[in-house]
Amino acid sequence: MTAVRQDAWSPDDDLILAEVTLRHIREGGTQLGAFEEVGERIARTSAACGFRWNSCVRKRYEEAIQLAKQQRQKRNYLKKQTNVASHISAVAEQETDSLKYQDQGFVEDAIAIEAVIRYLKQWKTVYSDLQRQISRLEKELKLREDELYGLRQMNDKLSREASHAQLDYQSVNDDYKMLIQIMDRARRLTVLNEEEELRPRFKMDANGNLERIE
Incomplete structure (x- = not known):
């Protein structure tokens, strides 16, 4: 039975996880199968291996993952060509x-x-x-x-x-602001003119006395 470990991952554990996972990708296996294999080797659960791969290790092996996928495609292509040749031979x-x-x-x-x-x-x-x-x-x-x-x-x-x-x-x-300013000035001038008209005016008579002009 696989033991469940709680200690931190060591560089060797990460390396084993990377090597096994890349091999499964290259050979057309599943990542779940890789995590189960790694779990048996380093006494961890497959879930813990999967979490470690996706959260940390995968980021450091992006180029290697792409290379492994290309190798898998090439492997599948060669296998397909072999099957085609076998089919032709069988028909013949x-x-x-x-x-x-x-x-x-x-x-x-x-x-x-x-x-x-x-x-x-x-x-x-x-x-x-x-x-x-x-x-x-x-x-x-x-x-x-x-x-x-x-x-x-x-x-x-x-x-x-x-x-x-x-x-x-x-x-x-x-233009609106300018119109408002013009209207405001016109209003003020009108008020001043009205005040000027209402203000009493006086004139001096012949005797030197001031009299109000109505």
Whole structure:
């Protein structure tokens, strides 16, 4: 039974965790399987190993992870090619067995060539489908690019209109303030004129006395 440890992770523990996890990624295994293997080796739970990998160790091995993924893809590709070759060979063998009454050497060559031709025809069909899909995606991309260009043009136009509106608003606001100032001065002048008219005026008569002018 795997013991549960509570002590801190050592550099050796981190190294084992990284090596095993990268190997599982490279060989097409799962990270859960890697965490279980590491847990058995260093007496920790798989959950603890997974938490340590995701929270700390993974960040230090980003390049190694990408390399391991590339190696896995290459491994899968070679395996697929091997399977294809085996399939072609099996088809050739089946064709050969069904035509044993003909010349053995000629039949084997003809069947092998025919199997290869059928295989290539199948891949030609797949390739044509992929080409049509790529063409469709390119058209969709062109439409999206045109739509994006139109939206950018509209955004530029709206930005210019907003700038002009801001300037117009500032100009109107300044004119309004100036009008208020003019009206305020006119009001004050009117009040002063009224006060001036209401103020009593006097003149001096021939005897040197002041008399009020109505």
